[in-house]
Amino acid sequence: MILVVGLSHRTAPVQIRERLAAGAEALPAVLARLASREELAEAMFLSTCNRVEVIALAHGEAGIDEARRAICEELAAHGGATSGEELVPYLYEKRGDEAVRHIFRVAASLDSMVLGEPQILGQVKDAYEAAAGAGTLSGLLARCMSRAFAVAKRVRTETAIGAGSVSISSVAVDLARRIFGDLADRTVLLLGAGEMAEAAARSLVKGARALRICNRNFDRAAALASELHAAAVPWDDLGEELTSADVVVASTASSTYVVTRDLVKRAMKARKGRTLLLVDIGVPRNIDPAAHGIDNVYVFNVDDLEQEVARGMQARQAQVTAAEAIVAEELAQFLSWRRALEVAPTLVAMRTKTRALFLAELERSLGGRLRHLTEGDRLALTQMLDSAVNKLLHTPTTKLKARAAEGDDAGELAAAVRFLFDLQEAVTAEPSRTATPTRPPASASADDEPLIN
């Protein structure tokens, strides 16, 4: 049975989350500790800035409580807690079907702090690859994760869950693109060194030609410039910088306008009317709003950007119903496949035994009354027997798989087949950790066919 134990931004403050977080360097050690726990058949460790989870496969329903206890102990040891109980108030737990649903929702960014954020899928894939590489992931849990990637892709493709801008920085970038199109030959000027302006500038500079930083404190500007591969410019050169910059992001502590309408007018004359975008993230405002009335000048303040962020969030929220419907549909298919998996060993054993019996009889006949047959005739007889076995067992196989898919008493039927055919006890449907680990699909399109036909 699949089990998820963890904490997220919904259940734990950042002080607790940061204790349990594990970067790429620490991950192998964490996975090794999880692998050493006999209670866990498979395990994966997901650590992001808003979430830490252990996704594991217990040894059936009987072993679920022990698996949970093991995970809590390991999380406590990893986070420096004295016992697992210390973390209990912050932890959530999902079992079986709910665990699978949770995994699908997390991968599809439906449980993220920012609904529809694209980073989570990459983080889940990284965690998957780390676990697969460490050999702690194979079989059922690996298939579940592969399916999660496909679900995430479907949600992003079939809904607009990731559309729109939902942060000040992304709205600023979006605006710049709406005004300039390609930013490749544009210059961004950052006024001040406020956090939000810096975040916006970091986003803008990714596609822009150059970033220049202008701050009253030149040392601060220089320090930030070296961090961002930008150029620091003296505050006194502001007027001149306005002539060459295309996008200006302002966030200073000034209580008056640092960019006045007259300053902008003079700059526009010097730059021969080339378009200028001014993004004012400061409170109080740093840029005179009257500059917005100048031809080819666009001024947007933090209220304008936050309105757009709210609109983007609303648009994403409207997609949740459709996204959850996709998750529900995929969950039903996965569970159907999972149930079919339970009867697979029985079907394999039935087919193996039947074929063995038929072939034994054929060998007896070929050694006796039919020994005069040629090699070609023997081959034809063998093929006929194989075909007969397939036809004989086709109906019971199909019906048993259909019964499993419907979620009815397939287990009882499988037990009846084992009794009637005197088959060995069915091997567990959940493969062991020693099986070869699988890799996530490149296009995240999972195969949900049962293991046998």
Place this chain on the structure above:
Amino acid sequence: MTLQLANWLFAGTAVAYLFASVIFVAELLGRAGSWAKWAPRLVAIGVPLHAAHIAVWSMVLHVCPVEGIHFALSVASMFACLVYVLARRRFQIDPVGAFVAPQALAFLLASRFVGQVADEPRLRGALLPFHVISNLLGIALFTLAFAAAVAYLLQERRLKLKTFSRVGLLPAVDSLDRAEHRFLVAGFPLLTIGILTGQIWAREVEAGGVGVMARAGLSYLSWALFGGVLLLRAAAGWRGRRAAFGTILGFGLTMVVLLAYLVRSA
């Protein structure tokens, strides 16, 4: 057979431009969805059909395409669509097709159903091909400049009013402004050649008259407007709204001249 072929080509071209126009408008309203990518493709399909229609129709009527206003309208709109297809990726101005395709459709229909081709005076003279072709190419480029200018004004207004929800439906204002300027720069020399050659041989074709003077005057005025827009942009930084209004006005005058030629032959 040839007449039937001409009719089929005309119908095919009209259908392509019509569907392209509908999809472009739907895209501007944010309702085209996955159909949006088909609009520029339909214009691209319409161009060769249009060219073939012109060729076959001129054979049916035994008229050279550069000898009459009807064919001139059709050729001009075909050139406009061709330049749009070639330039749209370069300037990222796909939605500008919302202005180009309907105009192409209107010119196509007008060239076929307004007035009689047989009744219009034929143009003769060694300078004729230069005059007509340069004017047609110029009109094609000004059509695109006009389309870019209209789109610019719409987008600029949305940005000034901060109505973000509709901003994403048109290209970036800077792209539109740049495209408008490039089309004007390309079309202005052609218009100049057209006016000069027209002036040289006009007296051979028609002898004076108020109509002739009025058309010529409007042509000079549109030439001056376009030239003024280009000059003021270079010298005084007249970009954006001012350039767009100048372009629209100049194009409007050009259309009045064309209409005057068309109506004269109707």
